[in-house]
Structure formats: structure tokens, C-alpha cells
Amino acid sequence: FQTFSVGQVLTSSQMNAVEVNIRDHVHGVSGVxxxxxxxxxxxxxxxxxxxxxxxxxAGRLAIGTARQVPTVNAxxxxxxxxxxITLATEQASTSGTSIDFTGIPAGTRRxxxxxxxxxxxxxxxxxIQLGDAGGIETSGYVSQSTNLAEASAVSIVGSTAGIIIYCxxxxxxxxxxxxxxxxDASDNTWVAQGxxxxxxxxxxxxxxxxxxxxxxxxxxxxxxxxxxDAFDAGTVNISxxxxxxxxxxxxxx
Numbered sequence: 001f002q003t004f005s006v007g008q009v010l011t012s013s014q015m016n017a018v019e020v021n022i023r024d025h026v027h028g029v030s031g032v033x034x035x036x037x038x039x040x041x042x043x044x045x046x047x048x049x050x051x052x053x054x055x056x057x058a059g060r061l062a063i064g065t066a067r068q069v070p071t072v073n074a075x076x077x078x079x080x081x082x083x084x085i086t087l088a089t090e091q092a093s094t095s096g097t098s099i100d101f102t103g104i105p106a107g108t109r110r111x112x113x114x115x116x117x118x119x120x121x122x123x124x125x126x127x128i129q130l131g132d133a134g135g136i137e138t139s140g141y142v143s144q145s146t147n148l149a150e151a152s153a154v155s156i157v158g159s160t161a162g163i164i165i166y167c168x169x170x171x172x173x174x175x176x177x178x179x180x181x182x183x184d185a186s187d188n189t190w191v192a193q194g195x196x197x198x199x200x201x202x203x204x205x206x207x208x209x210x211x212x213x214x215x216x217x218x219x220x221x222x223x224x225x226x227x228x229d230a231f232d233a234g235t236v237n238i239s240x241x242x243x244x245x246x247x248x249x250x251x252x253x
Contacts, residue, residue, distance in 0.1 A: 042059070042060050044060060044062070045063065046063070047062075047063030048060050048061065048062055049061040049063075051078070053078070061079055061081075063081075064081025064082075065081070067084070068083055069084050071242075074105070074107075084241065085239050085240075086239060086241075088101055088237055088238045088239065089237070090235050090237040091236050091237065092234075093118045093222075093232075093236045094231060094233060094234070095230060095231060096230060096231060097223060097227060097228065097229065097230050097231070098221060098222060098223040098224075099221070099231065099236050100222075101219060101220045101238045102218065102219040104218045104220070104240055105218075105242070106216050106218070107242045108182070108217065108240045108241065109241060110179065110180065110181050110240065110241045111179070111180040111217075111220060111238055111239070111240045112177050112178070112238060112239045112240075113128055113177060113178045113179075113180070113220060113236070114177045114236065114237050114238065115174045115175060115177070115178075115196060115236055116175055116234050116235045117173055117175060117199065118175075118231065118233065118235070118236060119170065119171070119200075119231070119234060120170060120172070120224050120230065120231060120232065121170055121229050121230045121231075122228070122229035123167075123169055123170065124167065124224040124225045125145070125159070125164050125166055125167045125225040126165040126167055126174070126222060126223075126224065126225070127159060127161055127162030127222070127224070128162055128220065128221070129141075129161070129162040129163075129220070129222075130217055130220060131217070131218065131220070131221055132188075132214060132215035132218055132219070133215055133216075133218060134215060136219065136221045137213055137214065139160060140160065140211060141159060141162055141209055141210070142160070142210050142211070143159050143160070143162065143163045143164045143192070143208070143211075144156055144158045144164070144208065144209065145157055145158075145165055145205060145206065146166060146205070146207075147168065147203055147204075147205055148204045148205070149202065149203050150202070155168070159225065163180075163192045163194075163209045163211070164207060165178070165194070165196065165205060166205045166207070170232075172198055172200060173198060173233060173234070174196045174197070174205060174234075175197050175198075175199055176194060176195055176205070177194060177195075178192055178193070178194030178196075178207060179192065179193055180192050180220075182217075183210070187212050188212055188213040188214070188215065188217060189211070189212040190210065190212070190213070190217065191208075192207070192210065192211070193208045194207045220238055222236060
């Protein structure tokens with residue numbers, strides 16, 4: 001090692017010697033093979049992170065795309081960049097008696113079901129049902145929904161077959177969302193709340209409820225409450241969030 005006095009101005013050769021000493025005494029960090037100025041050569045671009053890739057081993061985590069955040073990967077083996085909110089593919093709700101969204105990953109903590117101009121062909125209500133690897137669950141729900149209008153009696157409907165959204169007539173055209181939040185991961189209990197507007201008339205529809213699935217949730221199913229009325233207008237989509245993704249997003253804002 002070299003020693004220097006306070007205030008001493010180093011020559012270029014002395015600086016080179018310092019660089020060599022630092023390089024040669026970086027122990028136990030595989031991948032750091034040289035130092036150029038103060039930038040480790042493991043970094044290739046702006047935004048790169050140095051991360052541990054194994055015991056006593058460092059590597060490069062390349063910067064993600066816009067608005068992605070670093071998070072633990074699905075196998076809990078490394079850091080990776082991911083979108084904090086995943087938006088599924090929008091589906092038309094213009095035909096058929098049911099709509100399915102599958103492939104929701106384990107670790108999801110919040111799901112938002114979005115309805116845009118959705119209606120049914122008859123007088124049934126809309127049910128949102130949850131499911132897991134065993135299929136869609138059609139019982140065990142606690143749910144009520146109401147149709148609010150100025151200076152009129154409040155009408156309430158309930159269901160144990162799904163989270164219910166008040167419709168009552170074929171003209172009802174709904175715009176809004178229902179949010180499912182995981183209340184207890186140990187028993188897969190979800191709570192729901194939603195507010196939607198009707199574009200066919202001045203009404204607001206409110207819904208809430210809860211449901212514990214038999215296993216980890218991986219799908220959402222929309223269906224008419226009588227099972228026969230068909231969807232005849234609009235589109236539906238969902239988004240979902242995982243806990244560590246949301247926490248990282250909050251830190252980055």
C-alpha cells in the first residue's frame with residue numbers, strides 16, 4: 001500500500017498505482033475485473049444496478065422499461081423488473097352468457113374488474129365469480145348491490161352465488177369498476193367493493209361483499225344471475241397487482 005500526507009497533490013503515476021491497489025484488493029466480488037475512474041466495469045449503461053447473483057458474486061441488472069419497478073422474481077431467486085400493474089386483454093361483452101379471465105398469478109393482492117357500457121339482454125343481474133385451479137366457485141359469497149336514484153326508494157338485491165351488480169332491466173348499461181382486495185392470504189379471503197354509473201338513465205349502482213376461495217385465486221368469471229341472459233353491449237377488462245410490486249411503485253412515486 002502507498003501512504004500520502006494531508007494536502008498532498010498526487011501525480012498521474014501515483015493515481016495509477018492507487019487504482020491498481022484498489023483493483024487488486026477487491027476480494028470476493030466476481031465480475032469486478034477492473035476499475036475505470038470510479039465506474040465499475042460491470043455497469044454497461046445508465047440505470048444499471050449491481051446485484052448479487054450468487055454467494056460472493058456480483059452481476060448486472062439492466063434497467064427496465066418505462067415505469068417498471070425492481071421486484072423479486074416468481075421463484076424468489078433474484079431481482080427483476082416488472083410492471084406494477086398488469087392489464088389483461090380487453091374482451092367484448094356483446095354476446096354469450098359468460099366472460100372469463102384466467103392466468104392470474106399467485107401472489108396477486110388486488111384485482112380490478114372494469115365494465116365499459118356493459119348490459120344484459122334481459123332482467124337478470126351480473127355476477128362476478130372467483131375461481132382457482134379447481135374451477136369457478138358458485139357459492140359461499142356474501143354480497144349485496146343497490147341501485148341509487150334521486151327521490152326514489154332504494155332497491156337492494158343480494159346473492160350467495162357471486163358478487164352481484166344490480167341491473168334489473170335490459171336497458172341498464174353499466175360503466176365503472178369492482179375492486180377485489182385480498183383480506184387474508186392464509187385462507188384466500190377476498191373483499192369486494194364497486195361503484196358504477198348507468199348511461200341509460202341517471203342511476204348509480206353500488207356493490208360490496210366477500211368470498212373465501214378454496215385455493216389460491218387464478219381466475220375471474222362474469223355471468224348473468226339467471227345463467228341465460230346474454231351480454232349484449234360493451235367491453236370488460238381486468239387489471240391485477242402483486243403486493244411487492246405495489247409497495248415498490250409507492251416508493252418510486
